[in-house]
Amino acid sequence: MADKYKPMQAADVAQWDAEVGVLVVGFGGAGAAAAIEACDQGCSVMLVEAASAAGGSTALSSAELYLGGGTRIQKALGYNDTVDAMYDYLMASNGPQACPEKTRAYCEQSADHFDWLEAQGVPFKESEYPHRAMMALTDDCLLYTGSEKAWPYVQLAAPAPRGHNLKVEGDNGGPLFMSVMEQAVRVRGIEVRFEARVLRLIVDSSEDDPVICGAVIRQDMREQMIRARQGVVLCCGGFVMNQAMLKQYAPELMKATVPIGNPNDNGAGIQMGLSVGAAVINMHEGFVSLPYYPPATLTYGILVNAQGQRFINEDAYHGRVGAAVLKQSGGPVYLVMRVEDYDGYETQSYLDAPIAGTGETLEELAAELDLPEGQLERCLETYNRFASEGRDPLFHKSADWLEPIVGPVVAIDCTPGRGAFFPYFTLGGLDTTVDGQVKNAAGTVIRGLFAAGRTACGVPRRGDGYASGTSVADASWSGRLAGRSVAVNERRSSSE
Amino acid sequence: MADKYKPMQAADVAQWDAEVGVLVVGFGGAGAAAAIEACDQGCSVMLVEAASAAGGSTALSSAELYLGGGTRIQKALGYNDTVDAMYDYLMASNGPQACPEKTRAYCEQSADHFDWLEAQGVPFKESEYPHRAMMALTDDCLLYTGSEKAWPYVQLAAPAPRGHNLKVEGDNGGPLFMSVMEQAVRVRGIEVRFEARVLRLIVDSSEDDPVICGAVIRQDMREQMIRARQGVVLCCGGFVMNQAMLKQYAPELMKATVPIGNPNDNGAGIQMGLSVGAAVINMHEGFVSLPYYPPATLTYGILVNAQGQRFINEDAYHGRVGAAVLKQSGGPVYLVMRVEDYDGYETQSYLDAPIAGTGETLEELAAELDLPEGQLERCLETYNRFASEGRDPLFHKSADWLEPIVGPVVAIDCTPGRGAFFPYFTLGGLDTTVDGQVKNAAGTVIRGLFAAGRTACGVPRRGDGYASGTSVADASWSGRLAGRSVAVNERRSSSE
Secondary structure (H helix, E strand, C coil), rough: CCCCCCEEEHHCCCCCEEEEEEEEECCHHHHHHHHHHHHCCCCCCCCCCCCCCCCHHHHHHHCEEEEECHHHHHHHHHCCCCCCHHHHHHHHHHHHHHCCHHHHHHEEEEEEEEHHHHHCCCCCCCCCCCCCCCCCCCCEEECCCCCCCCHHHHCCCCCCCECCCCCCCCHHHHHHHHHHHHHHHHHCCCCEEECCEEEEEECCCCCCCCCEEEEEECCCEEEEEEEEEEEEEECCCCCCCCCCHHHHCCCHHHHEEEECCCCCCCCHHHHHHCCCCCEEECCCCCCECCCCCCCHHHHHCCEEECCCCCCCCCCCCCCHHHHHHHHHHCCCEEEEHHHHCCCHHHHHCCCCEEEEEEEEHHHHHHHHHCCCCCHHHHHHHHHHHCEEEECCCCCCCCCCCCCCCCCCCEEEEECCCCCCCCCCCCCCCCCCCCCCCEEEECEEEEEEECCHHHECCCCCCCCCCCCHHHHHHHHHHHHHHHHHHHHHHCCCCCCC | CCCCCCCHHHHHCCCCCEEEEEEEECCCCHHHHHHEEEECCCCCEEECCCCCCHHHHHHHCCEEECCCCHHHHHCCCCCCCHHHHHHHHHHHHHHHHHHHHHHHHHHHHHHHHHHHHHCCCCCCCCECCCCCCCCCCCCCEEEECCCCCCCCHHHCCCCCEECCCCCCCCCHHHHHHHHHHHHHHCCCCEEEEECCEEEEEECCCCCCCCCEEEEEEECEEEEEEEEEEEEECCCCCCCCCCCHHHHHHHHHHHCCCCECCCCCCCCCCHHHHHHHHEEEEEEEEEEEEECCCCCHHHHHHHCCCCCCCCCCCCCCCHHHHHHHHHHCCCCCEEEEEHHHHHHHHHHCCCCCEEEEEEEHHHHHHHHHCCCCCHHHHHHHHHHHHHHHCCCCCCCCHHHCCCCCCCEEEEEEECCCCCCCCCCEECEEEECCCCCCEEECCCCCCEEEECCHHEEEEECCCCHHHHHCCCCHHHHHHHHHHHHHHHCCCCCCCCCC
């Protein structure tokens, strides 16, 4: 990385090519929400996007939205979720990295945010998807997308389904979500520029504290100076597509195999923040998944590490399980199950893990696996003995998923690097206030600079505590806050 | 944290109170080495220290030095250590965070660095301390201070003892090391100012790329402007004493119980770097220890987690074991051993862990511990069966430390937060080049700014791969590199 994000000084701008109130960088879920809110507050807004179309990584996702505390759908379906229960769950699952202020605000505003999304036109059906799945492939709405019902969280917070799936068949939530958001941008007449890449921020250093007052963009093979009187909102994704930044900040995350995002999740927004003194936090953390369900029946299986020991309750969320797999000390990781529970794996699974062994009996299977002698048998003897009593005193897997594992049996190879699909993305970013102002290392806000979505470090902060839908919900919610925040920012005098 | 480290502009300095070639901040091991080297290169040097005396955290340590690749002592005692073996070990133990360039240079220059330390007057005896211990309490020199002989490293790099203990009885290496270093500073006539706290860097922004050209210090209740023509070297420790920074950057590390360092390990150097655009890396990482030996006989015991499962080879270095303890999923952690191996624990141990249970038989002990029924018995049955064959196929503990564990037995409670001593310190810091120049996020060096010791992110980068002596050796070595580097830095014109 050369110093290519070094900011330009406003004094060096010979001529401004355009002037707006607010410049929003990135037309994914966060940028769309920021632009809409800033516009609704009366600002003139320009939205620039490096790609040829709107979408960002939000459009690539399932666009489940992790919302609760009593959304319209939760209430309609009889779930009595509360702000406190949602807060307790997110605080517990984000562990020591949790930001109490952001989490509190997110939970308190969650039901309202749902209403706002509906008001934009995002469609939801008043129905539930009651299965254990990574996402609903029907048009049903409400489902569990985290570890709410799994130990230890089930003991720490009252569980409720908080994943809100869009009313669309198949894994098509992301494109639909972004088409609705794009339409909401369009009807407001917000100026949108595609194939416009932001190169550098522009800083006015004439005052004691520098102010971000615009950006240099490249469009039509020409650099253009965009003046933003109220500020710039960086909504340009995380850094999972930037190998150098991954190596610098999150090398352990690279044990996972497939970066998830769009090519512009290259860390440019984070780098531009850093170039003007912003602080970055939680940069080592990321979401990692072992997507072993569907079919949900694989949850009846057990995961064992190189010692032939279990290490997690297998009914936890796939991201929690993926993070646990990566924390094992090396050697193989197998998912062992009855052949009848394996049914559906080859047609329904996203995992792509190869078969490691099979057997009419446990002993036959054990002979095919690379585990210390007798360990798998002992592990299963213990598991089965307790499972037949409907309990798992080791890892507290729910009785719903406990059944003795007896032959014929099969093991699939979940060892990182041996074929299993381990998608990942980053959870670190610019340190921001709850309302989206970017902070420097001392905690002071950088005037005129805002960030949302995965350019900022938001509500979700730990791979082992992640829940599906927190990224799109946090991105759209934090985008709105940043949009409102920049809208009330001091209007700086326009250039002549 | 207010924005108290915000740099001062050189243009705002009404009058310089002093002018030197090089300003070194912090008189611990790194700062002393930097000052000595810069002086030996012909620079005028001022060394400022916030405390009333020299020492820093180096003086609080045992000052073991992790050096190898064929030091004088290694050779004299017949150890055929090589640069490659040392490099392989450090690269493996620092895992994905390892910096190949720094590690290579450290290993290549390691034997020379030992000679340099001897030349300064640091005394070493040509002898070996052959026991498993955290430090030599005799005046013997060479000992194993990492996990070189433990799995998996023993398979990845040829082991050699690389801890070099000073020739002094008791745990007195740190004070002796720093008294020698202070003497080496004194004989050179280097100007030293104690009770002089650096408040802010001073930046000359008159050129295109700002240059660090001095610092504001507070001494004698007065702010003084110190001009440094060639640069400022930050050697002011890590941030383990700064609760706000720990919470911001390394919240998980706070599961450990006792921060190790001196009160000025408050992150000021890192904050000053950040204030001028420096990048920080590896900020979440730290050293953590479960100091369960001496007595070495506790190594015959086994550590079990809340599932009654082992999770590490207990012959690994205490820091590796401590890191593994903190990674367990919660619940108790016990160290279980024969009563005869427990002998000496109460008189020799630093651990302070309470007894969790005792028993004439394993069953009696198990009844006293909070573990799932039958798990401890099963774990010990497996362990003992293999131990009696001299092997540990689960975690590959060396046969030297394998003995069946039979009654009478005792368990000590190593659960974090229940009394056991878990010291910790930080391993993240300013991103620097091998020769100590501070880099910004884009990798460009910040002119006139250097860092060494724990203010920088150096060679040791992972708690679970740490070896005693890497901090003091890295601090003194990186201090020297930074001192040589600032010495050849462009001499900027003096103020009038």
